[in-house]
Amino acid sequence: MSRQRVDSVTRQEQILDAALEIAARRGLKGLNMTEIAARVGVVPSALYRHFDGREALLDGIVDRTRRNLEANLDRAARSGGSPASRLRLLLELHLDLLRREPAIPVILLSEEVILGEGPRRDRLRETVRRYRQAVTELARQALEKVVDGRAALAAFALVGLAQATAVSALVTGEGGDAERALELWDLMAPLLFGAPAGA
Numbered sequence: 001m002s003r004q005r006v007d008s009v010t011r012q013e014q015i016l017d018a019a020l021e022i023a024a025r026r027g028l029k030g031l032n033m034t035e036i037a038a039r040v041g042v043v044p045s046a047l048y049r050h051f052d053g054r055e056a057l058l059d060g061i062v063d064r065t066r067r068n069l070e071a072n073l074d075r076a077a078r079s080g081g082s083p084a085s086r087l088r089l090l091l092e093l094h095l096d097l098l099r100r101e102p103a104i105p106v107i108l109l110s111e112e113v114i115l116g117e118g119p120r121r122d123r124l125r126e127t128v129r130r131y132r133q134a135v136t137e138l139a140r141q142a143l144e145k146v147v148d149g150r151a152a153l154a155a156f157a158l159v160g161l162a163q164a165t166a167v168s169a170l171v172t173g174e175g176g177d178a179e180r181a182l183e184l185w186d187l188m189a190p191l192l193f194g195a196p197a198g199a
Contacts, residue, residue: 011050019061021103031054058112065124072090086138091162096178099178105163105167106170131159135154136154136155139155143194165178
């Protein structure tokens, strides 16, 4: 039986999927190329065609997280609803991403990534800055009148809810807090914007 060739982009995504699955269960210390290769169904040396080692793999996870966040922003922007409803959709998308890839906070908040030095940490910080800036702009659009600091506060609340939900899921081993996060957002939205979240 012949093995079907997989294109490079698909294989890279498979490798990142496997790495995230392992890291979700055992953290970064549990990541090793041999187990990743076994999960993907290739020999370990085949991984090095796509990532030249563990450091490059971590860079790949940071880059994929950035792409996913940008895709969520784009999807919310194209949804056609009001700015307030687009913000709520963005929170739903963010929570769904963290549910699908629970290792993201484990990796991004790790000593090797956020506390490290160099380009990986800088790229992550720039990603978070740009994401928060985009959320702030969407919140600014949702405000009936501009109130100093209110849009930035809304962005902080949205990102904070998503991150707190992810950390809670890691600590408790349960993923049911996403609904609570959405309920809390729905309670906060009228205070932030003067209108219901879905308006």
